[in-house]
Each structure stands twice: as structure tokens, then as C-alpha cells.
Amino acid sequence: MDEEEENINPDALSEEQRPEGSHFYENEEEDPNDTITKVTGMYKDWFLDYASYVILERAVPAIEDGFKPVQRRIMHSLKELDDGRYNKVANVVGHTMQYHPHGDASIGDAMVQIGQKELLIDTQGNWGNILTGDGAAASRYIEARLSKFALEVLYSPKITEWIASYDGRRNEPNNLPVKFPLLLAQGAEGIAVGLSTKVLPHNFNELIDASIKILKNKPFQLFPDFQTAGIADVSNYNDGMRGGRVRVRAKIGQLDKNTLVITQIPFSTNTSTLIDSILKANEKGKIKIKKIEDNTAAEVEILIHLFPGVSPDKTIDALYAFTACETSVAPLGCVIEDHKPRFIGVSDMLRISTKRTVQLLKQELEIQLDELEENWHFASLERIFIENRIYRLIEEEETWEGVINAIDEGLKPHITHLRRAVTHEDINRLTEIRIKRISRFDIDKAQEKIEALEGEIEQVKHHLEHLTDFAIAFFTKLKEKYGKGRERQTELRIFDDIEATKVVLRNTKLYVNREEGFIGTGLKKDEYVTDCSDIDDVIVFLRNGTMMITKVDDKKFIGKDIIHVDIFDKNDKRTIYNMVYRDGKSGPSFIKRFNVSGVTRDKAYDLTNGNTGSQVLYFSHNPNGEAEVITILLRQVGSIKKLKFDIDFAKMAIKGRSSKGNLVTKYPIKKIELKEKGISTLLPRKIWFDDTVQRLNVDGRGELLGEFRPSDKILVISQTGKLKVIIPELTTHFDPDMVVLEKWIPKKPISAIYYDGEKERYYVKRFIVENEGKEETFISEHPNSQLEIVSTDYRPVAELVFAKVKGVQKENLVVDVEAFIAVKGFKALGNQLTADKLKQVNMLEPLPYELPEEAVAEVTEVPEPTDIPDEDVQIDDEGQITLF
Structure with missing residues (x-):
């Protein structure tokens, strides 16, 4: 073929020009008989297959036994290797790879997670630390074996459903016959394709108690319990379903005024991540700490040293607000049921588990009953065979068939009481009885064995007839055997919301330029106002009578002639502002007292009547509702006679910020002076x-x-x-x-009865608090000393209940504490009460006591801020204020 023929374009040829029977294909390898498959469809199918595989075979646990496939295969391998001794984890991992089509790393990690939960695996070696986040040693250095609990509740080969392993060489359990709510006890977490699961762990004993309540048709509640302990708010747990949330906090105590100690950490954290979050908050200025010490070993101990003057209580709240000392966990109950994912709450999980446990127990009892009846059947046949000398009938038989028939005929007169027909297998077993056994056969022992089997059969039948009671007994036995040491670790408590603005460290300074009208943290050359944080709100008052709430900023313009700036607390109802203002350029002057709450940020509020030219003549800020006395000096206008008079703010009603106020005077005011500082006019809080x-x-x-x-x-x-x-x-x-x-009454004595560990005696003491600014111990500091009872009654009466000694019970003793001992110093040892051992001390009804008159006298004060109408204010002839 020449070059021209090689470059023929098939599309350019007409039907007539194309050679007969010739076909042109764009790809020489293309076969017209092949079907065309779109790539998009292939990807869709492959993705669905992959997603289904990850959901079913890797990430989500089964509702039946609570295991993911890798966990189930690990437990199956441990059972196959079990001989009572420890096995190298590396060997267990290798054995598990016969069933698990993935690498050894995933198997080893899964096994460490199971072992760290301290329920199913008895571990030996360094398995890591969930408190510190330290990892386990290499699998060749650590060992494991099944725990006694696992051996009792996880396995029952006779009722286990078996399937072929991934390569078809071995059989593995489809689901283990777990007779315990294992999924809820251990928890589970997994991320699949398109869904995830997060089942929180629950308390061992509480799960058993709840299962028993289910069997008794009683209501129950389940709440999570974490290995790391801590404190949890489960008010929004939502039964562990989507939308629920559990707040978990570290347990923080105050060691002394400058030291905090963390003794328990939140779930899903460790000491390393916790300390990192604290250091970051410190770097950002949210909290102020001196240093951190991590002394964690078997138990958590993180010491946080504070600078002198830093409030421990506010620091604790700040740790909860700005660090990992408080975390939020979102549960999501998703399990595999009938080869499909199902979203379900923990209550339903427990009901399904309990129902399954009952069914498994029933299956085991039925198998046990069949085995017992088979044993009884053969024991009865054996007795008949030997006692009636039926074996002699086979002496003259020459064929095996004749032997079988002879035995069968010989048994017929004696088998009417048997519970089933005699089969050829039964007769074959009889022929296998050895001569030695026949010669030593004891009829009495055989009868005892039969009767024992009958007793066991009746017992098993009784359990089957009373299956619920049997299941309750099973759960109760589990709790008795394995419940000790598995008490609840996480304290349940409702958390109070922490306002970040109240606990954040005020680590920067707020400045103001009053004339130009700027505020901010960057105005370092201007007037200092107060310390603040970057999340605080600021309240600003201007000379023209306007007010604004705004966020702290580097520099912000509010308005010229600023008269007051401070940090604003929207929940503060006790801060009262006292103000005198002129209405318009030449209008009358008014006086008002008001509180600020419920405002919109960055909105200007007018505190006057809104007339042009209004001006604030006097302003004061009173954190506890103080009311001062001011002197008004008027300008000489016309025939006015009284140019000076006093006004007491205490006589003014506290109203809203938008109130007009009370008229002071219609004449121009020359000057206002502070005459006398006042006290709080608010009622006690x-x-x-x-x-x-x-x-x-x-x-x-x-x-x-x-x-x-x-x-x-x-x-x-x-x-x-x-x-x-x-x-x-x-x-x-x-x-x-x-x-x-x-509430502390300084002159009220405190009475205490305590046991002195050093002297081994009981003492009683009465004292007054001497140092109110310091925490002190008022009993002896011996480690065995303990406080029995304390009272703040004026005339307490105590009842001593003595312990029985050598069978002798001493009568109770009633002690008038006031008559027994006078009020002494705080450090006084007190008077010896008794040397006998006490069972308990009770406080009885105190003796009557009349308070001195000065102690009960009431003080009449102005109530909390309220809006009072202006009708009670009258104006005299001079145009000046007259109250009431």
C-alpha cells in the first residue's frame, strides 16, 4: 500500500467507494460485539459496594454481640489459643490474621483498645495509659489471655452460628453468643462511609440492674460512665441518640489559695492534650497561671500554680470555659442489625441485648436438657442390659446382624418406661461396653446416677418454665462475681452555665479620650479606665445624655465629651446610676436614678427627653446602689430667693433608663457639688x-x-x-x-464533736471564728482524727450512741453541749466527751434561745429598682423640688 492509500479518511468515502464487506473502527482492538458500559455507572456501583463493606465489615458494631468484625475475630482467636496461660499479643495478632483480611497493625490497635477497657482481656506488660495517652509497648513485649468474665459470657460453641472465613479455609463465628450488654459496657466509635457511630460506655453494675428491671417490666434509665471518671451533665443525653449531648468536666479542686489540682479528666481527653489546652489558653491571655506540674501515674494529678492575687474560683470557671477541662460529647447510636445500619437509643439496645440473652440462655438450657435426657436414656439402657443379663443372648449369634437383633429382642420387655424408642445407635453403644465394666457394675450406684440425672432434668425443665427468673438469677450472679470494683466513676451533676465574660482574665487595659470621644485598648497615651478582656462589653455615657454599649476594640469613636466608661455586665441589677440633667438648652433640670439592662449593642440610647441642647449636669456610678447627697447651686435669675439647697438621692425612686425623672428646678443651675457619700439603698440580696x-x-x-x-x-x-x-x-x-x-453570724458559736486520732478519745469544743480570711482546721491534724458532727445552733443537744462491746450495749447519752463546755479559743482541744467507742452521734432538737433585740432588728431600705410614677413629686413656689 502506498502513502496515499495509508492516509485514506473513512469518513470521506461514500457507501459506493467503500470496499464490499469492509468496516472501519476508530480503535483497531475494538470489537463490535462488546457491550458498552458507562464509567459513571461503574463508579456508582463500586462506591456503594465499598460503602457497604466499610459499614458492615469494619466501622459499625453488630447489635447481637456488640463487636466489630476485627474485635470478634480477636476474641475468637483468643478462645482458640486459650489454655489458661498468657499469650504473646504478636502471636494472637498472627492467629487472628487467619480470619481478618487486613494488616497486623489494625488488629494490634483493636486488641490494645479492648485490653485497656479492662473487661474482656487479662493483660500483662505495658498496655499504655488512657490517662496520659501513652501508647502500648510493641506486641512482642506484651501478653494477654481471656478474663474469667469473658470465658463465662462470650462463648458457647454449641449455639454459635459459624460462617466461612474470608478465604474459605476456616470457620469463624457470625456473632458470638454474648450474654451481656457488652456494646453499652465498652462503648463503640467508628466512622464509616456516609455515617458514623458513637456509643458511650456505661457502668457495668448499672447495666445489670437495668437488665433486671427490664425483665421485671420496671422503668429504668441509663447514663454513661467513663474510665477517666470526671463530672458529667447528662441532662441532654437524649438516650444516646442523634441530637443528644453530654458535657463532661475535669474534677478540679483547690489545694491551697495559690494551687489548683486536677484529679480526674474528661472523657476523650488525656493529660497531655489537657495540659496543652491550658497552656494555649494561658498564652492567649484567657487565664493566668504560673506553672503546671503533671504528676500523673496510676491516678491523675495535675497541679496548676497560680500567681498571688489570682482568684482560684474564677480560674476554675475559666478552665472550664476556655480549655479542654470541659468537653462536649455528641452520642450517636448506630448499630448493624440484619445486615443493615440502624439508628437506635441505648434503652432499646439494652432491651434487645436482654431479650437476646434470655434466648441464648433458653438455647443453652434446651441443649443441656437434650444432653441430660440422652445420658438418662443410655444409663437406663445400660442398667437394663447388665441387670437383666441381656448380653448373654449374643453368645450363640454368629453374625453381627444376629447380635443386634438378639439385644433388641432382649430389651423389649424392659423398655416401656423409657422416654424414647431404642435405636440401632443405642444398641451399638451397648455392644461397646467392656467385660470389666459389666463385672464391676453396681446396681445401686447406677440407680443413684439415674436419679441424679432425673433431678437435673427436672431442674432444667424448671428453669425453662421460669426462664425470666432464671435470667434474673444469671444477671445477679454476674454482678456478685464481677461487680466489685466496677462502681460508677463519673459523677453526674447538672452544670451551671459559665459566662465567659465573668471568668475571662482581663489581660489588657481600656483607655479613653474623653474630649475626642474615643475608647479602646490601643489608646495607651490617653486616660486609663480599667482592665478588660477582648470579649468584654463597654458602657459609655456622653455629656449630651446619650448612652451606648459596645464591644472592646483597639480604637472606636463613640462621641465627644465622654463622662463615664466602664465594663458592662448585662446581668448586673445592683449597679445604679444617679444623674441630674438639663432638658434642652434652657429648660428645667431633672433628677433620676436608673439601672441599665436589656440593651442592643452599638445603639445610642437617649437618657434625657431628647430635646436639642440637653446636658448632663451631674453623674455618678454606684456598684451597690449607693445614694449620695448633693448640693444644688442656682444662678441668680429674677427674684429667686433660695439659691442653694440639698437633694438626697436616697429619696429618689429607682426607675428605668427611659424615665423622665423628677423635676429639680426650672431655674438655671450654676453648679452641683457632692455633699455626702451615701450607703446602699437596695434591699439585702x-x-x-x-x-x-x-x-x-x-x-x-x-x-x-x-x-x-x-x-x-x-x-x-x-x-x-x-x-x-x-x-x-x-x-x-x-x-x-x-x-x-x-450565712455567717460572727458572734454565733460553733459546736463540734470529733475523734482525736492521737489520743483515741472523743472531744467536744465550742468556739468562735477568729480568722475570717483564712481556711483553718479546727480538729487535731492526726490522720485518724475525724469530725463526728458539727452544729451552729446556739444551744445544741447531742445524743451519743455507743457501739456494742463484747455483747454489752451501753445506753445512749444525751449531752447539753452549752452546759458541758464553754466557748473557748479556735485552737483549743476541747473537753473529753468519752473514751468509749461510739457508733454514731446525733444532733437533737436544740434548746430554745432568744436572740438579743439588736440581732433581730430590721432595717428599712429602699427596694430593688422599680418604676414609680412621678405623681408624688410636687413643685413649690420657687420652682424647686419638694418630695412627697
């Missing part, structure tokens, strides 16, 4: 203690502690014999072991 969140509040939640003035304090006494008097700040944290929390 009522404070409650909410034991569900262990916090103080002013919202009426919990127990009312009393009405508090600025100088009032709270008395706190703990079970360890420590006492302190504190300012009632709402950010204060309280230890759960406190026994007294009440």
Missing part, C-alpha cells in the same frame, strides 16, 4: 444554694441562705474539719464534702 450544680445563685434555685448586705459573708465547714468564711460570690466553687453552708 437574697442568695440561694443549688446543690444540683453546687453553686450560689440569686434566681431562687435551691435552698435560701439568707439576705446579704455587702459586708455579710458565708460560713463553710467541711467533713474534714476545715472551716472558712467567704464572700458570697456567685463564682465560688464548693467541695461536695461540706456539712455546713450558711
Whole structure:
């Protein structure tokens, strides 16, 4: 073929020009008989196959046994290798690879996770530390074997469904016959394609108790429990389903006034990540700490050293607000059921598990019954065969068939009481009985064996008839055998919301340029106002009577002639602003007291009547509602006679910010002077203690502690014999072991009965708090010393209940504590109460006591801010204010 023929374009040829029978293909290898498959369809099918594989075979646990496939294969391999001794984890991993079509790394990691949960695997060696995040040693250095619990609840080969392994060489369990809610006990987490699962772990004993309640048709509740302990708020748990959320906090205590100690950490964190988050918050200025020490070993101990003057309570709240000391966990219950993913709550998971456990127990009992009946059947046949000498009938038989028939005929007169027909297999077994056994056959022992089997059969039948009771007994036995040491570790508590603005460290400074009208943290050459943080709000008042709330910024223009700037707290109802302003350029002057709350950020609010030329003549900011006395000096206008008079803000009603106020005078004011600083005109603040969140509040939640003035304090006494008097700040944290929390009355004595560990005697003491600014211990510091009871009644009465000694019970003794001992010093040992061993000490009804008149006298004060109409204000002939 020449060059011209080689370059023929087939599309350019007409049908006539093309050679007969010739065909042109764009690809020489293309075959017209092949079907065309679109690549998009192939990818769709492959993706679905891959997604299904990941969901079913890797990431999501099965509802039946709570295992992912790799976990199930590990437990199966451990059972096959089990001989009571430890096996190298590397050997277990290698054995598991016979069933698992993936690498040894995934098997080893999964096995370490199971071992760290300390339930199914008895470990030996360095398996890592869930508290610190340290990894396990190499698999060749660590060993494992099945725990006794796993051997009891995981395996039952006779009722296990078997399937072929991935290569068809071996059989593996489709699901293990787990007779326990293992999925809920261990938890599970996995990310598949298009879905994920996160089942939180729950308490071993609580799961058993809940399973028993299900069997008894009683209501139950399940809440998570974590190995890392900590404190959890499960109010939004939502039964572990999508949309739920669990807040988890570290347990933080106060070692001393400059040291905090973290003893428990939140779930899903470790000490390394926790410390990193604290250091980052410190670098960003959210908190202020001196240094951190990590002393964690078997238990968590992280010491946080604070700078002098830094509030421990605010630092604790800041740690929760800005670090990993508080985390939020979103549960998502997803399991594999009937080869499909199903979203389900933990309550339904437990119901399914409990129902499955009952069915597994039933299957085991049925198999056991069949085996017992078979044993009874053959034992009865054996007795008939030997006792009636049927074996002699085969002596003259020459064929095997004749032997079988002879035995069959010989048995017929004696088998009417048997529970099933005699088969050829039964007769074959009889022929296998040895002569030695026949010669030593004991009829009495044979009968005892038969009767024992009958007793076991009746017992198994009873269990089958009362299957629920049998299942309850099974769960109860599990709790008795394995429940010790598995008590709840995570404390459940409702958390109080922490306002970041109240606990954030104010690590920068706020400045103001009053004339130009700028505020900000970058105006370092201008007037310093206060310390602030980058998330604070600022309240600004201008001379023209406008007010604005805005965020802290580097530099922001508000308006010229700024008269007041401060950090704004929207929940502060006790800060009162006192103001006198002129309405318009030459209008009358008004006086008002108001509180600011419920405003829109960056919106200007006019505190005057809104007339052009209005001006603030006097302004004061009072954090606790103080009311001063001011002197008004008027300009000489016309025939005005009284140019000077005083006004007491205490006589002014506290109204809203938009109120007009009360008329001061219609004449021009020359000057306003402060004559006398005032005291708070607000009623004492009522404070409650909410034991569900262990916090103080002013919202009426919990127990009312009393009405508090600025100088009032709270008395706190703990079970360890420590006492302190504190300012009632709402950010204060309280230890759960406190026994007294009440308003402190300085002259009220405290009575305590305690055991002195050094002297081995019981003492009683009465004392007054001497050092209110320091936490002190009022019992002896011997490690065996302990506080029995404490009272803040004026005239307490105690009842001593003595322990029985050598069968002798001493009568209870009632002690009038006031008559027994006088009030002494704080450090006094007290008077010996008894040397006998006490069973307990009870406080009885105290004796009557009348408070001195000065202690119960009431002080009449102006109530909290309210809007009072202006009708009660009258104006005299001079055009000046007259109150009431």
C-alpha cells in the first residue's frame, strides 16, 4: 500500500467507494460485539459496594454481640489459643490474621483498645495509659489471655452460628453468643462511609440492674460512665441518640489559695492534650497561671500554680470555659442489625441485648436438657442390659446382624418406661461396653446416677418454665462475681452555665479620650479606665445624655465629651446610676436614678427627653446602689430667693433608663457639688444554694441562705474539719464534702464533736471564728482524727450512741453541749466527751434561745429598682423640688 492509500479518511468515502464487506473502527482492538458500559455507572456501583463493606465489615458494631468484625475475630482467636496461660499479643495478632483480611497493625490497635477497657482481656506488660495517652509497648513485649468474665459470657460453641472465613479455609463465628450488654459496657466509635457511630460506655453494675428491671417490666434509665471518671451533665443525653449531648468536666479542686489540682479528666481527653489546652489558653491571655506540674501515674494529678492575687474560683470557671477541662460529647447510636445500619437509643439496645440473652440462655438450657435426657436414656439402657443379663443372648449369634437383633429382642420387655424408642445407635453403644465394666457394675450406684440425672432434668425443665427468673438469677450472679470494683466513676451533676465574660482574665487595659470621644485598648497615651478582656462589653455615657454599649476594640469613636466608661455586665441589677440633667438648652433640670439592662449593642440610647441642647449636669456610678447627697447651686435669675439647697438621692425612686425623672428646678443651675457619700439603698440580696450544680445563685434555685448586705459573708465547714468564711460570690466553687453552708453570724458559736486520732478519745469544743480570711482546721491534724458532727445552733443537744462491746450495749447519752463546755479559743482541744467507742452521734432538737433585740432588728431600705410614677413629686413656689 502506498502513502496515499495509508492516509485514506473513512469518513470521506461514500457507501459506493467503500470496499464490499469492509468496516472501519476508530480503535483497531475494538470489537463490535462488546457491550458498552458507562464509567459513571461503574463508579456508582463500586462506591456503594465499598460503602457497604466499610459499614458492615469494619466501622459499625453488630447489635447481637456488640463487636466489630476485627474485635470478634480477636476474641475468637483468643478462645482458640486459650489454655489458661498468657499469650504473646504478636502471636494472637498472627492467629487472628487467619480470619481478618487486613494488616497486623489494625488488629494490634483493636486488641490494645479492648485490653485497656479492662473487661474482656487479662493483660500483662505495658498496655499504655488512657490517662496520659501513652501508647502500648510493641506486641512482642506484651501478653494477654481471656478474663474469667469473658470465658463465662462470650462463648458457647454449641449455639454459635459459624460462617466461612474470608478465604474459605476456616470457620469463624457470625456473632458470638454474648450474654451481656457488652456494646453499652465498652462503648463503640467508628466512622464509616456516609455515617458514623458513637456509643458511650456505661457502668457495668448499672447495666445489670437495668437488665433486671427490664425483665421485671420496671422503668429504668441509663447514663454513661467513663474510665477517666470526671463530672458529667447528662441532662441532654437524649438516650444516646442523634441530637443528644453530654458535657463532661475535669474534677478540679483547690489545694491551697495559690494551687489548683486536677484529679480526674474528661472523657476523650488525656493529660497531655489537657495540659496543652491550658497552656494555649494561658498564652492567649484567657487565664493566668504560673506553672503546671503533671504528676500523673496510676491516678491523675495535675497541679496548676497560680500567681498571688489570682482568684482560684474564677480560674476554675475559666478552665472550664476556655480549655479542654470541659468537653462536649455528641452520642450517636448506630448499630448493624440484619445486615443493615440502624439508628437506635441505648434503652432499646439494652432491651434487645436482654431479650437476646434470655434466648441464648433458653438455647443453652434446651441443649443441656437434650444432653441430660440422652445420658438418662443410655444409663437406663445400660442398667437394663447388665441387670437383666441381656448380653448373654449374643453368645450363640454368629453374625453381627444376629447380635443386634438378639439385644433388641432382649430389651423389649424392659423398655416401656423409657422416654424414647431404642435405636440401632443405642444398641451399638451397648455392644461397646467392656467385660470389666459389666463385672464391676453396681446396681445401686447406677440407680443413684439415674436419679441424679432425673433431678437435673427436672431442674432444667424448671428453669425453662421460669426462664425470666432464671435470667434474673444469671444477671445477679454476674454482678456478685464481677461487680466489685466496677462502681460508677463519673459523677453526674447538672452544670451551671459559665459566662465567659465573668471568668475571662482581663489581660489588657481600656483607655479613653474623653474630649475626642474615643475608647479602646490601643489608646495607651490617653486616660486609663480599667482592665478588660477582648470579649468584654463597654458602657459609655456622653455629656449630651446619650448612652451606648459596645464591644472592646483597639480604637472606636463613640462621641465627644465622654463622662463615664466602664465594663458592662448585662446581668448586673445592683449597679445604679444617679444623674441630674438639663432638658434642652434652657429648660428645667431633672433628677433620676436608673439601672441599665436589656440593651442592643452599638445603639445610642437617649437618657434625657431628647430635646436639642440637653446636658448632663451631674453623674455618678454606684456598684451597690449607693445614694449620695448633693448640693444644688442656682444662678441668680429674677427674684429667686433660695439659691442653694440639698437633694438626697436616697429619696429618689429607682426607675428605668427611659424615665423622665423628677423635676429639680426650672431655674438655671450654676453648679452641683457632692455633699455626702451615701450607703446602699437596695434591699439585702437574697442568695440561694443549688446543690444540683453546687453553686450560689440569686434566681431562687435551691435552698435560701439568707439576705446579704455587702459586708455579710458565708460560713463553710467541711467533713474534714476545715472551716472558712467567704464572700458570697456567685463564682465560688464548693467541695461536695461540706456539712455546713450558711450565712455567717460572727458572734454565733460553733459546736463540734470529733475523734482525736492521737489520743483515741472523743472531744467536744465550742468556739468562735477568729480568722475570717483564712481556711483553718479546727480538729487535731492526726490522720485518724475525724469530725463526728458539727452544729451552729446556739444551744445544741447531742445524743451519743455507743457501739456494742463484747455483747454489752451501753445506753445512749444525751449531752447539753452549752452546759458541758464553754466557748473557748479556735485552737483549743476541747473537753473529753468519752473514751468509749461510739457508733454514731446525733444532733437533737436544740434548746430554745432568744436572740438579743439588736440581732433581730430590721432595717428599712429602699427596694430593688422599680418604676414609680412621678405623681408624688410636687413643685413649690420657687420652682424647686419638694418630695412627697
